[in-house]
Amino acid sequence: MANLNLLKDGPIQVKGDFSLKDSEGNDVDCKNVVFLCRCGASSNKPFCDGAHKGANFSG
Template sequence: MDQEKVTIKINDNGSIRVTGAVELLDGAGDNYEVGSSFSLCRCGQSEKKPFCDGTHKKVGFESAPRAKE
């Protein structure tokens, strides 16, 4: 079985970028319609939750976590 790799990137001071074929479900298990890449809100201020609308720039959201080796 050949599966496309899914990448999830936590952007510095911004969104979570998801690239690849995934299903995004709400708390009731219903599907959001998404393409092959989309950004999720991390700052909690987006008017389009769970999606990012760029508000993190306006509110000065800061977070740049790093994976530990």
């Protein structure tokens, strides 16, 4: 079971037992804690790379 946390003005934190797939259905290698971009500015999608800070993302 996975736990989702929306971090203020930042990514979605996903923790627990889960799998992640790309838009073509391929498994994405990840650990049991990931931070997923929700601002659209990451250069390493689907993962957050910290770019939300410079993008002044609010959410």
